[in-house]
Structure formats: C-alpha cells, structure tokens
Amino acid sequence: MSLWFTEKQTSSFGITAKVNRTLESENTDFQQLDMVETQEFGNMLLLDGMVMTTEKDEFVYHEMIAHVPLFTHPSPKNVLVVGGGDGGTIREVLKHSSVEKVTQVEIDGKVVEYSKKHLPHISCEYGNPRVELIIGDGFEHIIKSENRYDIILVDSTEPVGPAAGLFTKGFYAGIAKALKKDGIFVAQTDNPWFKADLIKNAIQDTKEIFPIARLYTCNIPTYPSGMWTFTMGSKVYDPLKVSIDKIFDINGKYYTPELHYASFVLPKFLQSLCK
Structure with missing residues (x-):
C-alpha cells in the first residue's frame, strides 16, 4: 500500500x-x-x-526572494525577514558580505525547531552571529519599527491563518515606514493562475506607496501551478537598472545575473494584472 x-x-x-x-x-x-x-x-x-518547502526545490524560492532585492540595493546592511522559519532566506541573505545583521521574526517557533531537525542544509545559518531570531508577530514588529531596515523580505505562507494580515495595504504602508529612505521590500505574492486577484491587489497597493513597484517570477514545481510571483517596492533603486558587473556569483542553483533581469519579463496575461 x-x-x-x-x-x-x-x-x-x-x-x-x-x-x-x-x-x-x-x-x-x-x-x-x-x-x-x-x-x-x-x-x-x-x-x-x-x-512550504522541500529539500529538492527550495533553492529556487530562497535565492529569488533574497538576491533580486539585495543586488538591487547598492549596500544592504540591515535586513529584516518576516516569516521564513525554515531558514532558507537568511541563508541566502548572508551570502552578501555587506549585510551586518539579519533580523528574522517568525511567529511559530515550531517551524524553526523542526526545520533545524529535518532540513539542516536549509536552516544551517541559525547559529550565525549576524542573525537575530525573534519568535513573535511580524506585523507587530513592523509597526513598531521606523527608518530601521535597508531591506525587508516577507517570506510568508499563503494568506490564511497567521499570515492573512501580511497581504494588506496597511502592512505595506507599515513596511514603508520601517524602511530607510532608500529601502526595498519584497513579498512573495503567490501564483497568477489561481490567485490573480491577490497579485493585482498587491502590485496596485505597492504602486500607491512606493515610487518603484515591480513584479517578477520564478518556477517552483511544488508550489501551486509552478509559476510563482514576488512583488517588489523600492523607494529609490530600480532592479532593472542594476549594473550586471555588480552581481557576483552566489554559488547558487537558480539565480544568475542574466536571470535577475529576465525574471521581470512577464507574459501578457500577467502584465495585465500590473496595469
């Protein structure tokens, strides 16, 4: 059986x-x-x-949520990760030597505990001295922060249960206040085949708050439809104007300098969600 x-x-x-x-x-x-x-x-x-993640394909999501914004910002030093209790996002963030501190706020300590036990190559940086792990509510942490972070990465579950509040305009506005004057945020925003309205709302809300708002994609076989989106809001820096010479080898399996730009090339049906 x-x-x-x-x-x-x-x-x-x-x-x-x-x-x-x-x-x-x-x-x-x-x-x-x-x-x-x-x-x-x-x-x-x-x-x-x-x-949420698997040993075989986790590198796609974690590389793309981290490196696109970190290479867009010329000198990211202070990074916040909301969610992401498996540890994969902080693993990728720490590949950037300019980063002095990564603060991670994960609401469910059990996610961290079991990831350390069963996903050791994903959660491998939890002992790094540059990492501060806070078991708590990411929404509340954002609201209490102001002009603090260079980059904020929202590595959340789908918009149900404890993550529901992380897909609201109010949360994005709070992120803008928590970022420094040249800050960048990226949030995972699900897939366009089953969650088109979520993506449309996320990009429209971001456009109303940030001078630069862009959507980019990647392919993750175990996520709904395989096509996944991220929404970026930036106060100053445009990811499409990054010099390719500034993008170094991250020793990854998915992200490349060329893919940095190509990920923003959207099929027509997805472009329509961004208008």
Whole structure:
C-alpha cells in the first residue's frame, strides 16, 4: 500500500507526492505543521496542508526572494525577514558580505525547531552571529519599527491563518515606514493562475506607496501551478537598472545575473494584472 499526500490548490485541482514516512505532525499554537519524507522531493514542510518547502526545490524560492532585492540595493546592511522559519532566506541573505545583521521574526517557533531537525542544509545559518531570531508577530514588529531596515523580505505562507494580515495595504504602508529612505521590500505574492486577484491587489497597493513597484517570477514545481510571483517596492533603486558587473556569483542553483533581469519579463496575461 502506498501513502500519498495531496495539496488541494483549488476545490478541483491539486498536486500529489508519494510519502515514504511522516517525520512530524503537530497542531501548534498557530497552525497544523507536518514534516514528511517524500520519494520525489525529499523532506517536505507542510503548514495547514500546504507545501512550504522541500529539500529538492527550495533553492529556487530562497535565492529569488533574497538576491533580486539585495543586488538591487547598492549596500544592504540591515535586513529584516518576516516569516521564513525554515531558514532558507537568511541563508541566502548572508551570502552578501555587506549585510551586518539579519533580523528574522517568525511567529511559530515550531517551524524553526523542526526545520533545524529535518532540513539542516536549509536552516544551517541559525547559529550565525549576524542573525537575530525573534519568535513573535511580524506585523507587530513592523509597526513598531521606523527608518530601521535597508531591506525587508516577507517570506510568508499563503494568506490564511497567521499570515492573512501580511497581504494588506496597511502592512505595506507599515513596511514603508520601517524602511530607510532608500529601502526595498519584497513579498512573495503567490501564483497568477489561481490567485490573480491577490497579485493585482498587491502590485496596485505597492504602486500607491512606493515610487518603484515591480513584479517578477520564478518556477517552483511544488508550489501551486509552478509559476510563482514576488512583488517588489523600492523607494529609490530600480532592479532593472542594476549594473550586471555588480552581481557576483552566489554559488547558487537558480539565480544568475542574466536571470535577475529576465525574471521581470512577464507574459501578457500577467502584465495585465500590473496595469
């Protein structure tokens, strides 16, 4: 008998993976957390039945949420990561020597705990002295911060449960206040096949708050539809005007200097969401 996990991405569509064994299953204070070992993608973190990351394809998301903004800013020193308890985003941020401190605010400490245990190559930088981990509410942390960060990365789950407030115009406005005068923020904004309205609202809200607002994409096979978007808001720096000579080798598997620009080239149906 085979055991399969299916994430229902809509009421009539889902993706499925063969599970070798369940490593953890716990109803935390905030969500249902499961860690399973899959045959195709290795260990897989699930929150409320949704795939958050896997050993096989995690590098795509983490490289793209981190390096596009960090190479856009000429000298990022103080970075905030909201969410991202698996640790992959801070791992990528720390590849930039200009970064003096990464503050991570993760609401669910169990995500960090089980990621350290079962996703060690993703969570490998938690002991780095440049990292401050805060178990708490990212929304509240943003509201209490002002003119503090060069870059803010919103590495959240989908807009349900504890992450629902992280997709609102009020949150983006709070981010703008928490950023320095030349700051940049990036938020993951789901996929255009099933969440077109979410993307449209996110980019429109960002345009009303930031002088520069751009949408970019990547391909992640275990995320809904495989096509994933990120929304960037920047006070000064345009990611399309970065000199390619400034982009160094990050020793990654997905992000490249050429892809930095190419990721902003959108298919026509996605362009229409940004108007």
